[in-house]
Amino acid sequence: MKLEEVKRKYKDQWVLAEVLKEDVKMHKPESLRVIKASKNRSEMEEAMKKTKVKHLAVYYTGEVPKKGYALAF
């Protein structure tokens, strides 16, 4: 699955995926296999602890920042 498809299918979720294929020049995933998707970050973190996959990707697929919020760190 392409990253854009993952973002559409798992909207507003924390997604952990295996990188199956990458653009080797730009170091960007071209094909992903979703391991876990959840609205709750800690569920994605638990899946991350358990997986033995060596080439991972993690994304939050919602708006950053959420609508109506501002960011300051």
Next chain:
Amino acid sequence: MLLPSDILSSVEFNSTKNSILVECKFVNREKSLNTNLVLDTGATTTIISWYLSNSLGLEPALSKEAVPFFTASGKIEAPLVRVEEVWVGSVVVKKLEVIVHDLPQESGVIGLLGLNFLRNFEVKLDFRKGRITLNKWRK
């Protein structure tokens, strides 16, 4: 004037959004992890979360280096670790120091790409085209 050979990497970002998310790839101990970090020129050091650092085998809990740093909500202390490689597009910074700190879940932010990465390049942000260009330093 920049010559094409000076441009090391050019990556896209969505300039209509309220933060600049940059696709990054971390490589450490034969593991890799792709994610989006918020580009933050106000962050002195790149920050990644505990779950990312653990999955890369960085073992922040065992780090002997802790860094006091100021956030918007006050002063805290967090482990400092070194990542073997951090890639943005086709450019890499090796042995990059990163602070390990979880940003609030509600923010949706996984980490910050800070000055210690950016200062290795001449950085051009083009909001019209939605592109970040990382160039060689001009002598």
